[in-house]
Amino acid sequence: MTTPHVDPATGAAVKAADRAHVFHSWSAQELIDPLAVAGAEGSYFWDYEGNRYLDFSSQLVNTNIGHQHPKVVAAIQEQAGRLATFAPAFAIDVRSEAARLVAELTPGDLDKIFFTNGGAEAVENAVRMARLHTGRPKVLSAYRSYHGATSTAINLTGDPRRWPSDTASAGVVHFWGPFLYRSPFHADSEEQECERALAHLEELIAFEGPQSVAAIILETVVGTAGILVPPAGYLAGVRELCDRHGIVFILDEVMAGFGRTGKWFAADHWGVTPDLMTFAKGVNSGYVPLGGVAISEKIAATFAKRPYPGGLTYSGHPLACASAVATINAMREERIVENAAAIGENVIGPALRDLAERHPSVGEVRGMGVFWALDLVKDKETREPLVPYNASGADNAPMARFAAACKERGLWPFVNMNRTHVVPPCTVTEAEVKEGLAALDAALTVADEATTA
Secondary structure, eight states: OOOOOOOHHHHHHHHHHHHHHOOOTTSOGGGOOOOOEEEEEBTEEEETTSOEEEETTHHHHTOTTOBTOHHHHHHHHHHHHHOOOOOTTSOOHHHHHHHHHHHHHSSTTOOEEEEESSHHHHHHHHHHHHHHHHTOOEEEEESSOOOOSSHHHHHHOOSGGGGGGOOSOSSEEEEOOOOGGGOTTOOSSHHHHHHHHHHHHHHHHHHHOGGGEEEEEEESSBOTTTOBOOOTTHHHHHHHHHHHHTOEEEEEOTTTTTTTTSSSSGGGGTTOOOSEEEEOGGGTTTSSOOEEEEEOHHHHHHTSSSOOOOOOTTTTOHHHHHHHHHHHHHHHHTTHHHHHHHHIIIIIHHHHHHHHHHOTTEEEEEEETTEEEEEEEEETTTTEESSOTTOOGGGGHHHHHHHHHHHHTTEEOEEETTEEEEOOOTTOOHHHHHHHHHHHHHHHHHHHTTSOO
């Protein structure tokens, strides 16, 4: 492991330039204090003060292969020396190979790959394909969801980041997906939650007019909105509803894909094949921006003799595709997906359930692979969240104190609303997980102080 080099003067200069010129996403610009990062390796990153952090966020849940994987870095360097960029209209060896490898991993007949620069653009294009294929305008998506920040994707999104940009006229209708712990259906079992969620969706389709619905889009396992694992039978039930009404079924695997759940794609856990599948993040751990849509034979045929009206200057960028090829090959050779599954089942899951027994602030543990959430509460009996929905300022103080306690102990958490997500790289070791969980255990005592126990 690289030893962090202490260089406060350079760190101060980096911070000053950032504050003078960089406009940050999702932020009030004068109220933020971004950490100046000096380097990263594997499951860790560090600042110019010599502070090292175990990355339990995988940045934005995307560095599945860890930081600075040497095989991926070398592939980018080699490709840059050979052919740094080329327009998407040409057949390029590394682009063809990346598409072949992705198609080899996707379920069913999702064998055509349209490359984008990231997940939001993948969602934009998947929805465009669905609307053109069906000739219908509407798309249904869940309230507990995040699909991206571009025009259509932000309207599809269910969480509060949608609100400032929601036009209420983008052809999007939201519905409640299954979530037993905070059930909108007053269910008392997974089976009942599944049955009632499907009945709710079926009724919504009927009232919206099935002939007007182009697609239903779901995160296979809901990510930022809470790591919500669907109950058995739910995805198959949605598939059946789509088939019955001629609706395109889109699975958003941007966060859940490429090993995060302990399978190449989360859909593999339930044996369900969508008509379109979006991906990004873990396809190359974000080393170079890349996303895409995996397209079924049926939808690809729509554009066999009819031009697809969409494209990007950097679609299938050679550097991005080279990093994807190297990532997929390294994940296979090093059994990284299998590592994620084993670590989740044998280490993370049992340890988090143990934390839930000992901490009054932990209401529920849920997840799989290296994709977990702790739902933090004021009261385990009432399940009142530790902070209100979409809390900010003083209302969010308990979560802010918890996050600060994690960082003080060398753990970089992923915190959203009243939850902390445990989402380390798929390459994380058992020793690293135990180190992180010890820090999390200590930090939860700060969250416990805000409970009514």
